[in-house]
Amino acid sequence: MSERKFTEQELVRRAKLEKLIENKSNPYEVSKYVRTHSLKELIELFGGYEKDELATLQQTEISIAGRIKLYREAGNKAAFLNIEDQDSDIQVYVRQDEIGDAAFANFRELDLGDIVGFKGIMMKTNHGELSLRAKEYTLLSKALRPLPDKHAGIQDIEEKYRRRYVDLITNPESKRVFQARTKIIRTMQQILDERGYMEVETPILHSVKGGAAAKPFITHYNALDVDVYLRIATELHLKRLIVGGFDGVYEIGRIFRNEGMSTRHNPEFTSLELYVAYEDMFFLMDLTEEIFRKCNAAVNESSVIEYGGHKLDLSKPFKRLHMVDGIKQVTGVDFWKEMTVEEALELAKKHNVHVEKHNYTVGHIINLFYEEFVESTIIEPTFVYGHPKEISPLSKSNAEDSRFTDRFELFIVGREYANAFSELNDPIDQYDRFNEQIKEAAAGNDEATEMDIDFIEALEHAMPPTAGIGFGIDRLVMLLTNSESIKDVLLFPQLKPRD
Known part of the structure; x- marks a missing residue:
């Protein structure tokens, strides 16, 4: 059995997972998470409100989930992150005094690529960005491999096709x-x-x-x-x-x-x-x-x-074009005229059209002329x-x-x-x-x-x-x-x- 080798960042993420398991918080044991809305639905429902309107709006608790794509701390006691689901992404605002000291300490250990569920209410920031104000969070799946740089993406085109899941x-x-x-x-x-x-x-x-x-x-x-x-x-x-x-x-x-x-x-x-x-x-x-x-x-x-x-x-x-008319327009050769195979072969030779032995018919030669001279001209x-x-x-x-x-x-x-x-x-x-x-x-x-x-x-x-x-x-x-x-x-x- 070959031994797998991990990068330094992969080792760090595995260590975080081991700590979660020790603390009885294995994310892979979560089998279901109930979402009240998709992120697209939240944007459609609340995107039109002004900041003050949302602050006074009577709201029921919202539950969403997605993959962490961006993370930035706002001082020592708050953080902003963006999560993404199938159709959209949205910002989440997390405060230590709202989710608790222990939960916030664990929250700061999350990585880009982790899949997380959040519960809370909708708000808008001072800059007018629609956000979920989190009351609690649940780590649903730990990403043990880092994602490619968000600006560079996957540089190797073949890797993009081979690892389509990362590309998506x-x-x-x-x-x-x-x-x-x-x-x-x-x-x-x-x-x-x-x-x-x-x-x-x-x-x-x-x-x-x-x-x-x-x-x-x-x-x-x-x-x-x-x-x-x-x-x-x-x-x-x-x-x-x-x-x-x-x-x-x-x-x-x-x-x-x-x-x-x-x-x-x-x-x-x-x-x-x-x-x-x-x-x-x-x-x-x-x-x-x-x-x-x-x-x-x-x-x-x-x-x-x-x-x-x-x-x-x-x-x-x-447009509608007869194959023979197309050949005549491009090459001047008129295949409407009745001709023998020998005559068609001579035309092919004159125009440097290669004819395989099994294509020794006038019809095949007409098609070869079309493919050689006409196809590429059609826009x-x-x-x-x-x-x-x-x-x-x-x-x-x-x-x-x-x-x-x-x-x-x-x-x-x-x-x-x-x-x-x-x-x-x-x-x-x-x-x-x-x-x-x-x-x-x-x-x-x-x-x-x-x-x-x-x-x-x-x-x-x-x-x-x-x-x-x-x-x-x-x-x-x-x-x-x-x-x-x-x-x-x-x-x-x-x-x-x-x-």
Whole structure:
């Protein structure tokens, strides 16, 4: 067993704890503390009173609790401190002649970070600061480790993510981001629930890799003695429910993709997928705008937000751009023209676009041009639609030009926020497209999907025309809270293990 080493301050705090235990005052033995108000409620109730009004106000005893964030003595017989709970902080005024000599002596042994309960009445200081005038206190939990310096905070960014609990204690902005995240998710649910769509749960362990182009995590199911995938999407199970007769279903859940990590990517992330019968992708464009505006209103006061150094007005209609038109605008290359793979490869070579062997189709090359030249130019919210069939194995072909599909992705400041289809409901076409994906996998594409015969059989029972969309919730939270890294909006992001 390795012996733990403590800093001098940690040893001092442990000595204080031992003294409390000797005096039969072990704070860890306190199992409950009744609070009459949160700190936010106190501020709302008493913040509007003047000092003299509060002094004459008939008050019942108030009980509050929180973590000590500031402490300063006012002479030898009084002290001010600030405590903080989930939503707010408030000053507490403690006098020796009000809590007693012995209690005040013990009170002066408290440390920053300790969690304490106070009972008393409300007052305002000569400077007009709302405060609780303490009549008694109870130490509820002893902090055996000091907090980082209140001005410097956690200097090591990785430590901020690794020790999120310290980040939340010391950085109110981090706490606000995660409170906003919850509001955003609740708003999305409310919008969809009000439309009559049903929230459901589907399996996380899949026997077939499908629903997206991504590399999966693989694990072993001992009870069945088979390898299974952690889901890379919820799509195929949700569409089975549309076949089963539900008009609208959605799921908010964790998705797992065994791919790179960056400021925009985490191997596990949260998505919302929605499927609505008898609708198409244009319906989803309108719904997406509504969701973005209402989620923003839930956490921001203005429809104009700032992200990535750009000001974005979410009240304006989102732009709509065909992928081929976007390529033509930026590069001058016109993929509306019919062409052979050889001609497309020659264009790629001319424009220094690298093409992997498994991407030797015109559709893949169109997508590579888009990713290389167009994505980074998109600033305003833009629905990019008309993806080639080869990269959209689950999307309905466009009725006017079967080379392309009725699919869109929402891009803002060069980043994708949503992916939507008019869903392919032709089982024969779907079977053929799965077979094309199998060929891609054989050619080296480890993101190609697999054949899902059960899903084909589901479609053979008839699925109505259906619109489907997936939202990246983490990226939406990043956008609406002006957070640069995805790790800033994940409570516990994936990190490389410590040595």
